[in-house]
Amino acid sequence: MSTEALEPNRRDFLVVAGNAFVAVGAASLLWPFIQQMNPDASTMALSSVEVDLSPVKEGQAITAMWRGKPIFIRNRTKAEVEAAENVDVKTLPDDNARNENLPGDEPGTDANRTIKGHENWIVLIGICTHLGCIPKGQAMGDERGEYGGWFCPCHGSVYDTSGRIRKGPAPRNLEVPTYAFTTDTKIKIG
Amino acid sequence: MGGHTSNYVPTSRWGKWLDERLPIARLMQSSFVDYPTPRNLNYLWTFGGILTVCLLAQIVTGVVLAMHYQPSDAGAFNSIEHIRRDVNYGWMLRNLHSVGASMFFLAVYIHIFRGFYYGSYKAPREVLWILGVIIMLLMMATAFMGYTLPWGQMSFWGVTVITNLFSALDTIYPGLGTAIVEWLWGGYAVSGVTLNRFFALHYLLPFVLTGVVGLHIWALHVVGQNNPTGLDIKQPSDTVPMHPYATAKDSVGLFAFLILFAWFAFFVPDYLGHADNYVEANPLVTPPHIVPEWYFLPFYAILRAFTSSFLGIPLGQYAKLCGVVAMFSAVILIAFAPWLDTSRVRSAKYRPIFKWFFWFFLFTCVALGYLGSKPAEGIYVIASQIFTLCYFLFFLAVMPIVGLIETPSRLPRSITDDVLSKGGTGLPTGATAAPESR
Ligand code: HEM
Numbered sequence A: 001m002s003t004e005a006l007e008p009n010r011r012d013f014l015v016v017a018g019n020a021f022v023a024v025g026a027a028s029l030l031w032p033f034i035q036q037m038n039p040d041a042s043t044m045a046l047s048s049v050e051v052d053l054s055p056v057k058e059g060q061a062i063t064a065m066w067r068g069k070p071i072f073i074r075n076r077t078k079a080e081v082e083a084a085e086n087v088d089v090k091t092l093p094d095d096n097a098r099n100e101n102l103p104g105d106e107p108g109t110d111a112n113r114t115i116k117g118h119e120n121w122i123v124l125i126g127i128c129t130h131l132g133c134i135p136k137g138q139a140m141g142d143e144r145g146e147y148g149g150w151f152c153p154c155h156g157s158v159y160d161t162s163g164r165i166r167k168g169p170a171p172r173n174l175e176v177p178t179y180a181f182t183t184d185t186k187i188k189i190g
Numbered sequence B: 001m002g003g004h005t006s007n008y009v010p011t012s013r014w015g016k017w018l019d020e021r022l023p024i025a026r027l028m029q030s031s032f033v034d035y036p037t038p039r040n041l042n043y044l045w046t047f048g049g050i051l052t053v054c055l056l057a058q059i060v061t062g063v064v065l066a067m068h069y070q071p072s073d074a075g076a077f078n079s080i081e082h083i084r085r086d087v088n089y090g091w092m093l094r095n096l097h098s099v100g101a102s103m104f105f106l107a108v109y110i111h112i113f114r115g116f117y118y119g120s121y122k123a124p125r126e127v128l129w130i131l132g133v134i135i136m137l138l139m140m141a142t143a144f145m146g147y148t149l150p151w152g153q154m155s156f157w158g159v160t161v162i163t164n165l166f167s168a169l170d171t172i173y174p175g176l177g178t179a180i181v182e183w184l185w186g187g188y189a190v191s192g193v194t195l196n197r198f199f200a201l202h203y204l205l206p207f208v209l210t211g212v213v214g215l216h217i218w219a220l221h222v223v224g225q226n227n228p229t230g231l232d233i234k235q236p237s238d239t240v241p242m243h244p245y246a247t248a249k250d251s252v253g254l255f256a257f258l259i260l261f262a263w264f265a266f267f268v269p270d271y272l273g274h275a276d277n278y279v280e281a282n283p284l285v286t287p288p289h290i291v292p293e294w295y296f297l298p299f300y301a302i303l304r305a306f307t308s309s310f311l312g313i314p315l316g317q318y319a320k321l322c323g324v325v326a327m328f329s330a331v332i333l334i335a336f337a338p339w340l341d342t343s344r345v346r347s348a349k350y351r352p353i354f355k356w357f358f359w360f361f362l363f364t365c366v367a368l369g370y371l372g373s374k375p376a377e378g379i380y381v382i383a384s385q386i387f388t389l390c391y392f393l394f395f396l397a398v399m400p401i402v403g404l405i406e407t408p409s410r411l412p413r414s415i416t417d418d419v420l421s422k423g424g425t426g427l428p429t430g431a432t433a434a435p436e437s438r
């Protein structure tokens, strides 16, 4: 073979440049077609709700809706709070706090999953971290599982009173959404 | 198509005119009239034709249902009731479509097990087989999205559970799974937005499917049909022309199948469904027991077999990922059968050891189907884990090992010899005689 054939020449350059243009063009044309499926502006706009907690007595629970997801809000009894606090985090399947109000990687203590001064309130995204069912435990008389929190009937995941996974196939604790107390009895989620 | 040359002779001037410009009649005649088919095909070979009819039936009933259906959060559930009660013959069209999906899967599963028994996946039919697996995947995607459309409780929660499978990718790269799931949903939960896009895809995929079926039949006509002996066609007397021999047998099989189809559609249209799907979707209440349609149950059982441990092996936070990977591999693995099976003998009729493993594999799949319909607790979980293991061992151990250690029984010299040794007659006589000269 002659050396000329191995040297890149003007034609090689044109072929490579032409193909690169086609590839970039195709990719940028594809982008809108992929992006159109992501949550749209009207869905993103509905991103915060206010909930009045005053009617919820100790031991009771309510479910709010935020971004199409159920939010579990429970006013825990003293015994439930104690049970949640007296757990060695190291023994948990998921030892992360999973709290969107914290920067990340905090240990999953009950204190890290609630807001200081409002420790009786637990606020959770009520979606099982396994495959997305709504766990039972909000209504009176629901099965709550052996840790007194929530029980997911779909594949048997058991959550404790802090919403942490204790047993079953779910990999993570129930997520704590971004929220804040706007008054003593009102929270704003999102 | 294939090595077989056409002997089409146009009978009219118009036929001759067209043949010189677009030889479509020639193609049809050589592919479906005088195409040589093995003379010993049994009724399991009628399912290809049955499947073609199923696909056409789904498209015809689906297109007319789409004229009355509303793909929206508020309208979907009511529009189905409207179809069932108000639209002229809507009840019948809807039943034919929903029962049709089940019948389609029944036929495709029989068709696939036929392939396993007679070694139809082996060389030179690998591409044909892989196209078949692609067809099955497309059918699964289509049926899954179709089942969303009635927007009942099972529809809603079925989609929620299955789309959430992708969130397992969060264990590999945090956030990746969630991003994919929200992209699929078009929101932060399953909603009318999701329903609308699933309807668009449910309308599209059957036509993609039709294209792949075309490739499947093309590949079939290049390599020729397998047959119960698994032997290659060696001489003209091994075959008969497709019409009227195979077409007549296909019709008998098809009509028997249609009787079963009609019985379900007209007498027990909801037998294969779930009562919960007549309750409108409610994002706040999960039904106590989510079960997919029967044809997904074996794969669902494999998914659920991976609880926090598998046969005593702890899986920790990887449990979900393992279940998802196992479920998808259970389907994908089928495509690798041509290379996993080391035996050169195709038909299990001549494979004394493999034959028993085949029947055990069939039993495994039925058992997994049963377990998929039961709650995931106690003994059912353990049984699902054992049968999941059996399922994978069939592909990864039985197929390679049995092929190496087994001594096959004596094969007949040819298809003709096999037929004649069983008291079959020689060549057909009368108007359709002498296929060997074709
Ligand atoms: C591969 C072929 C197809 C399969 C396996 C399939 C499967 C299904 C299934 C399982 C359902 C849910 C039935 C129920 O439980 O009510 C369904 C519904 C529906 N499909 Fe299909 N389908 C196919 C082709 C089509 C086509 C080509 C169209 C045309 C647009 C279509 C339109 C519809 C509509 C409008 C519904 C909602 C009405 C109903 O639920 O009865 N389908 N399909």
Ligand code: FES
Binding pocket: A128, A129, A130, A131, A132, A133, A152, A153, A154, A155, A156, A157, A168, A169, A170
């Ligand atoms: S979705 Fe909750 S355990 Fe599977």
